[in-house]
Amino acid sequence: MNAIAVVTSGGDAPGMNAALRAVVRACSYHKIRCKGVRLGYQGLITNDIVELGPRSVSNIINRGGTILKTARSSDFKTKEGRQKAFENIQKNNIDGLVVIGGDGSFTGAMTLEKEFGIKTIGVPGTIDNDIFGTDSTIGYDTALNTAMDAIDKIRDTATSHNRLFFIEVMGRDAGFIALNSGIASGAQDILIPEKKDDIETLFSSIERGEKAGKLSNIIVVAEGEELGGVYDLAKFTKMKYPKFDVRVTVLGHIQRGGDPTCADRVLGSRLGIAAVEGLLNGKSAVMAGIRSNKVVYTSFEDAIQKQNVINKELIRIVEILAR
Ligand code: ADP
Numbered sequence: 001m002n003a004i005a006v007v008t009s010g011g012d013a014p015g016m017n018a019a020l021r022a023v024v025r026a027c028s029y030h031k032i033r034c035k036g037v038r039l040g041y042q043g044l045i046t047n048d049i050v051e052l053g054p055r056s057v058s059n060i061i062n063r064g065g066t067i068l069k070t071a072r073s074s075d076f077k078t079k080e081g082r083q084k085a086f087e088n089i090q091k092n093n094i095d096g097l098v099v100i101g102g103d104g105s106f107t108g109a110m111t112l113e114k115e116f117g118i119k120t121i122g123v124p125g126t127i128d129n130d131i132f133g134t135d136s137t138i139g140y141d142t143a144l145n146t147a148m149d150a151i152d153k154i155r156d157t158a159t160s161h162n163r164l165f166f167i168e169v170m171g172r173d174a175g176f177i178a179l180n181s182g183i184a185s186g187a188q189d190i191l192i193p194e195k196k197d198d199i200e201t202l203f204s205s206i207e208r209g210e211k212a213g214k215l216s217n218i219i220v221v222a223e224g225e226e227l228g229g230v231y232d233l234a235k236f237t238k239m240k241y242p243k244f245d246v247r248v249t250v251l252g253h254i255q256r257g258g259d260p261t262c263a264d265r266v267l268g269s270r271l272g273i274a275a276v277e278g279l280l281n282g283k284s285a286v287m288a289g290i291r292s293n294k295v296v297y298t299s300f301e302d303a304i305q306k307q308n309v310i311n312k313e314l315i316r317i318v319e320i321l322a323r
Contacts, residue, residue: 005094006097011102014259015139019100019275020067022269026277034053037049038050049088062259072104082115099120113300126138143177144180146254146257158217165248169222174224175190175310187318188209
């Protein structure tokens with residue numbers, strides 16, 4: 001291989017810069033050229049491609065977001081768009097592509113590989129941790145800590161005013177952030193898409209808390225929870241318990257930003273190198289991940305289609321802890 005290109009695609013996640021830096025420096029170490037594609041797959045289509053050397057990625061390991069920027073490219077979902085991308089890949093003498101992103105980005109990479117034979121390798125970058133083939137995705141640990149810090153702050157005001165808070169955290173399809181940040185911040189209950197909740201179970205949990213002498217309460221709710229969302233939950237709870245002072249906070253995009261944690265910087269660094277070395281060893285259409293502290297490669301098909309399952313033990317302990 002003479003040149004590898006790297007792209008950050010889909011939703012941004014803290015630690016993507018650490019992964020990008022590792023890709024660039026692994027290329028330098030192995031004496032191959034590295035090119036950065038700006039604005040996700042759109043940059044492949046518009047030929048927005050820059051040469052990257054070890055100094056291009058100085059002082060970014062500690063920064064959230066992605067210096068290459070990212071975008072959602074609808075053009076890349078079309079055959080014509082991918083044809084243009086392929087032509088630019090050829091024009092720039094690119095022999096392999098590292099895609100740092102989520103399962104949408106991997107679907108795009110897999111399609112490019114199938115249609116044009118481009119060697120592609122994925123690095124899981126998403127705060128939701130919903131990708132099969134790695135114990136943790138880049139950005140997840142940072143998002144967890146951001147959510148936990150925010151919930152801690154809300155708890156201060158909840159306690160001072162005897163309030164019941166419904167706090168929505170990110171996770172449209174997966175409850176990893178809700179479950180773990182909820183346990184870490186002492187939530188009374190946690191509602192996630194993987195656990196089929198009903199409103200009566202929630203009410204009995206709230207009542208249990210009240211009987212145990214709790215004057216304030218925190219309920220953490222994943223975006224994708226199926227009881228109707230935080231605002232409806234708050235409304236129904238207020239109707240049932242008019243005496244409660246019920247409030248809602250949606251944490252939103254603060255969970256996507258901020259300086260990556262140590263764990264995310266190390267994860268991004270390891271996976272960036274694993275991606276380059278995977279390509280050099282002839283791997284393609286796979287995602288680099290870490291399982292039980294070892295680098296493993298999972299086919300794009302499995303990474304996209306299989307589920308990263310919630311640890312049921314964590315669901316069980318929520319009730320034990322909420323006394
Ligand atoms: P994520 O990678 O975080 O899951 P998206 O689902 O938005 O984010 O996907 C990122 C990009 O990957 C899209 O904007 C598009 O360019 C590309 N992509 C997603 N799905 C496909 C697909 N089915 N075919 C080709 N490209 C796709």
